[in-house]
Amino acid sequence: VQPPEKPLQAEEWKRLRENFQSPEIFEEVMLNSMIRCNSHVDVAKSLLTCVAKSDGDVGYNLLIKYLALCVQQQKTSEICDVYDIMKMRFKTLESGAYNLLIRGLSNSDKWRMALTILEDVKKVMTPPRTSYESCIKAATQHQEMNLACELYHDMLAKDLVPTLDVLQVFFDFSRGMKDAELKKQLFGILLYLRDNQIYPHGMFMRSIKLWFESIPGENWRGHITNIKHSGKCPVCHHQLEDSNLTEEEYHILKERITADVIHGRDTFRKTTPQEFEAFQAFVEDRLPFDIVIDGLNVSHIKAKKMQCENLFHAINCLAKENARLLVLGRKHMLFNSSNWNREVMKEMQNKADFFFADNISEDDAFLLYATLKSGKHCRFVTRDFLRDHKACLSDSLTRHLFRKWQRGHQIMVFPSAEGKPFNFLPAFNYDCVVQTTGDTWHIPYKDTFEEKYSYQVPRKWLCLQRKQ
């Protein structure tokens, strides 16, 4: 339905209502379309007046829709009026109404009222993150940075994840301020990005750059750059951190992979205890490996070639400089078939160690175990993104560790068109997270319109350095 242009009389509304196909929801549908068309509030008011006159009451659902319209158009006094009415009429409100009120009021000069409403909400439930965000934005806009920081920490304490927009406003509104405490808070935000492996987008990156350059008396300079494979920043020639885990982190990751990925709730789901024991003994016997290869994954690279041929080429490429190789496969590879030639298999077994799992076991779990067991220098080869294994890990901290470790240790294989059989995309030599040395900051960012998958890392960096 098309909402009318001007406020209507009660009779006119009634006529419209009668012509509507289902009159009982006429008001709701009409208000919805007013919100969609952004009609003038007076039109909505005239409808509510008509409803109030005929029923002596306006339902909560209609009040909320009217409130949404007012919020959309920033009619602060109307929002306050509706709030008064709601408070008088209803003992408590539900989250949708609170959220609208906070959003509407935080953009006006009555933004402090939004804060009090937020406090009220906290008594009953955890406020949604959008409510926090509205309040934080309001506080920063009025230069109440301490208040904003308080709200931000409160939000983190409640396990809510702030959007990048909110983090950005902190940088936008702190520009040029000389406040040591505030500076510490903003560095805290950057470290939050680091810990959670979040990459800012282009606009956010610009805000960070401008803020750094505006710190009085510190003479920061920011440059946008691409970092090459070596991990050396072309602007300041600083070598970026590598993605090695600390001893403790490495230990945690190893434990969790064994417990969550291999055993899970039932060892029989991915392997059997006997098989896993046999594998453990096998690995212990031949440690340490330099490269662990997912045989079946690599053997499917070129569909036109025989599977064992693919694997053979890959092993030949990797078996240079006395590298110790471990190839994981399944027992069916041992049977002579059109894809698996016994002669070729024998030859490969001279060049690398092989472990064949049962046909119904998961070889990826073994891949991770063998690589981690071999030590920090060991890499693994597979095209798999290993997302399902990451998902098996129980907490987000270990998942972050896994991602970091994966970036630094996974070699991807790609079929190449001419000459060489394959291309190898080596593991990263540096870690792709926000990082600092005190005098420099390096911040990876993604372009605003660039689509990025969770397993990809951005190639663009912001290099910040302090000139003495």
Place this chain on the structure above:
Amino acid sequence: MQAMNTLLKNFAKCSAFPFAVQHGMKKDLFPLRRTLILSPCLKEASSHSASEKLDLDEWKKVMKSGVQEASEGVSEHKELSTVAAAREAVEMWRLAGRSVPENISDDQLKTLMECPSKASKKKYLKFLYLKELYKKNDKRKMEEKRERRLQAQAERESKPDDVKRNSFICSWASAMDKAHNWRVAQSMIFGQPLVFDMSFENDMSPREVTNTVRQIVFSESCNRKSMDPFHIHFCNFQDNSQYHREFIKQYREAWDKLLITVTEQCYTEVFPKNKIIYLTADSPKVMKTFEHDKVYIIGSMVDKSIKTGVSLARAKRLGLETASLPLEKYLFWTSGAKNLTLDQMMHILLTLKDTGDWRKALEFVPKRKYCGFVGKSMTDLRKSLNVVNTLKLGKGGQEAQKRQFAKNYSKKLIHE
């Protein structure tokens, strides 16, 4: 009770107002005054525009004037227990027009509060809402039916000479029951065993357990009504487990009279290991024929989150043979998981047992999951697949799907 009170008050308030408006009480109280003062001097000039004059804020006054009663209601009970607070919140959501049930019991509220996240709360409330809606609709239909029946009866009574010509006494239902029970009793002595593995309780949510039990009830009933029923065993069945409680809820007194074998023992203790075949969709082995001397095991599990390999792990642990249905071999699968409901499995197994005909048996796979049987003429299949794809993907995906289809088909030809 408190909620009831406020509801009643609201209702009283609502119904009082139209009355007041009708009788013109409100007119004396507010807004018209302004127009009345203005109108004398403008009377001639704008009699038309006067009628158009609208007080846009009138509704606010109406709302505020009605407050007195409501706020009294509020002050009645200041201290709110958490349950009452939750009830209040649900009521507010209902007023806001969300999918929330009208009536909610204390037990349901407790379950609601135990939900770990907002999304799960919403989901649970929506579930209750739909349940309530279905119940209401059923009730309405029942009433309509009863009315129709009464009407028909009244009509029949008006024509009294119509005599019943049936030579049987009308008691078919109980006679059928007896016949069915006789057959099942025979199957308990001579029939082929079919085992439901009841050891998945810890892998399921309470709702999944409820669904499982309901599916088993369906399976049991279709087994009872078949020509040559299985001898059903519930193995690994613990007394007072969630399964047990749900079964009692479903069957009531009939639970103790069911003609099935319920045991705490594992199937490996009841039957020789080499006779057992565990049916699971994850099995690498595909079933070729139905064997009449084997004991088939069905895992009593509904997994809405598709936990792969749970039942396969059970069979692996005990070193049992496994098998999956040859769905790929006989059907062009389009969408949906390959795991079927327990009652569908029962239908399929019963049909196989009677006829050994896979085509007939696999008719019980839901039609939405496949687009045809392998071996039908090519053009028919292509047509139906195209219809499915245009519905699913729009026109763009058609070409790609066709290629995919051709590939699948050639694969199938090779395998056969």
